[in-house]
Amino acid sequence: MPTVHTKVEPQIGAVACLSRDHPNTTFRMLGNHPVDDGTVFVLLEAPDLPGEDVTTYFEGDDDVIEYEIIHDAETAVFVRIRIPLPAPHRAGISSGSVPHAALTVRNGWIHGEMTTSMERIQEFVSALREADVRYEVASLTQSDETGAILTERQQTVVETAVEHGYYETPRSCTLEDLADVLDVHRSTAGDVLNRAEGRIITSFVRDSS
Template sequence: MPQARLLVDLPDGPWIADVSREFPDAGFRVLTAVPGESAGFALVRVSARDVDAALSAMEAHDALRSVSVMAREDGVATVRLETDAPLLLLAAKRSGLPIEMPLDIENGVAEVEVTGEHERVAEMGRRLSELGLEFEVERVRQRVDPARLLTDRQRELLLAAVDLGYYDVPRESTLTEVAKHVGIAKSTCSETLQRVERTVVREFVDDLPSRPLDAEPAAADT
């Protein structure tokens, strides 16, 4: 099933757009969110150099009906809030395609991930446009069920290797011990784990950004 990642440029007006632009160094992570009839309810983790100032800006914003700090530590606060204009939730509701949580917003740009049929993903794009939200598709890929990546035998061997500490640093068991534990030859164990590692690493790499680690960030990221 297709999984799409959209970078949505939020318009001025919604609290998350205004406050995140006012504090461009801050991160806003929506942990949970539920749309109501005329409002939205969410649990948001705010990370900022001056988290007090960010919270004050949230409390003063007209689009937020209520802001309650649920947990607090240095530079981080978890907040329960009610908002008048949950545009992203509204687009998700109209398209019938839920937004995957957590949802990260920085400097007015939301990183939205959705998974569904091509028609549903396209409908999400139309709904975003109807609401005046500009976006770009950062990535579309076929989402694979992790349980289907490996055969039953491969999965059994991998779990045994993990349980025995084969992948710990330093290792708690040897390849010979893992092979003996599952009752197979050492050579078979080695070959099977190599296939497992190749499959898992390739799937992981597909999720990584394509930009080299030493490349300069694009202007939109600053």
């Protein structure tokens, strides 16, 4: 099955500012717990930063309903944050796709990976677009016993197609639009896409049988 690596802009202003102010630090969002009133508790790990430095970002932030430092040590600070259910979280729920590991936050972006079907990836990206969430598709790969099934060029074209809404319903861009973005002829873009889609579908069917 395909694995997509996405970069999504944080919906918590404090987290975005914190990571941008410390661009060389990788923060981790270790888990979340939705509650009945439409809010969610998020556990954030902030390594190598004093607790008092971290809390200054959350004080007075309208995106944060409440926060609590639950562990403060020399190696890491853990913050429990309660916020309204973020749009990317809703997009994941609506598309039936969830990250298969803890999310990481680096330099103003939340990084996550999901292994799911192409259809669910398209639904997830479409939901992000509808919610006006800034995002990037960093990579889209599918591996079998011999490694990645797409060539580097095929992967680039497919990632560009996903990013620009080619696989959305209805489509946000045509094959001609995609060819213009890639600066290639329409027939070239179509040929590369057809070969890539054929490899993905063949591998998916083989893995499912």
